[in-house]
Amino acid sequence: MLVPYYRDAWATLYRGECMAALRELPSGSVGAIITDPPYSSGGMMRSDRMRGTVQKYQSSDAEKLWAAFSGDNRDQHAYGYWCALWLSECLRIAELGALALLFTDWRQLPTTTDAFQAGGWIWRGICVWHKRGGRPRMGAFSNQAEYVVWGSKGPMRDESTTYLPGIITTGIARGDDKQHLTAKPTDLMEQLVQVAPEGSTILDPFMGSGSTGVSAKRLGRRFIGIEIVPEYCDVAASRMAQGVLLGEVV
Numbered sequence: 001m002l003v004p005y006y007r008d009a010w011a012t013l014y015r016g017e018c019m020a021a022l023r024e025l026p027s028g029s030v031g032a033i034i035t036d037p038p039y040s041s042g043g044m045m046r047s048d049r050m051r052g053t054v055q056k057y058q059s060s061d062a063e064k065l066w067a068a069f070s071g072d073n074r075d076q077h078a079y080g081y082w083c084a085l086w087l088s089e090c091l092r093i094a095e096l097g098a099l100a101l102l103f104t105d106w107r108q109l110p111t112t113t114d115a116f117q118a119g120g121w122i123w124r125g126i127c128v129w130h131k132r133g134g135r136p137r138m139g140a141f142s143n144q145a146e147y148v149v150w151g152s153k154g155p156m157r158d159e160s161t162t163y164l165p166g167i168i169t170t171g172i173a174r175g176d177d178k179q180h181l182t183a184k185p186t187d188l189m190e191q192l193v194q195v196a197p198e199g200s201t202i203l204d205p206f207m208g209s210g211s212t213g214v215s216a217k218r219l220g221r222r223f224i225g226i227e228i229v230p231e232y233c234d235v236a237a238s239r240m241a242q243g244v245l246l247g248e249v250v
Helices: 018-021 045-051 052-056 076-093 109-118 186-195 211-218 230-242
Strands: 010-014 031-037 092-102 121-135 143-152 168-169 201-204 222-227
Touching: 010 092, 010 211, 018 076, 018 222, 031 076, 031 186, 076 092, 076 109, 092 109, 109 121, 109 143, 168 186, 168 211, 186 211, 201 211, 211 222, 211 230, 222 230
Parallel strands: 010 222, 031 092, 031 201, 121 168, 201 222
Antiparallel strands: 092 143, 121 143
16 A cells, blocks of 8 residues: 655655556546656766766765665666656556656657657657756767657647746756755746646656655645655655745745
8 A cells, every 4th residue: 555655735755666656546636747767878978877876977076975866777678668667657647638748868868759659648849958058078069958758648738828938948956956966956847847737736756856846836736756765755755844835925
């Protein structure tokens, strides 16, 4: 039986492996899937894939050492198959017309778009997260973007009046906003959560430090998060407990 380790009026958080937890969630119960799974794409080079996540994603001069996370060592075939499995389970849990938003990088972009469709979702496009900066590369192009593969469960809802840009420019998470090795900034996530109708529920099967949940709660969306790493579960629960709705007085 799936038992939450944290719950409030807006959020329910589960600790455990994503597929096991997803199987226990009711069908047709969430308004959007927004998640940032481990990319399994390596660090700077393909040979980095089998290294630990701390070595891959944290520089030696970083001020704080964040906990490692699991599931980042699959090859591309295994990654695509695995994504199709949990995406198909998310399809069952989503309402008709719900959108799914899935982060990826350039290495896994082709595999991710294939897995997205294999999971039963209708692929409708790619949103670009322009991170500014980026490591320069002599004679070529810097890697200063990540991507959000998105699509819908069946026909898209026609009652929405929200219009979002296809390119979102915002810097990487820093300071108190960075609570995870690969954290996405909350100002980015606050734009993405608007794809879910206000008052509906957003599901994140790879919650990490809870940035999606913080943004969802702030903008009046409910949230279900799943995370396997105990340290990040604790961080996410603490952040959700402190989060407030937009306009609330602290």
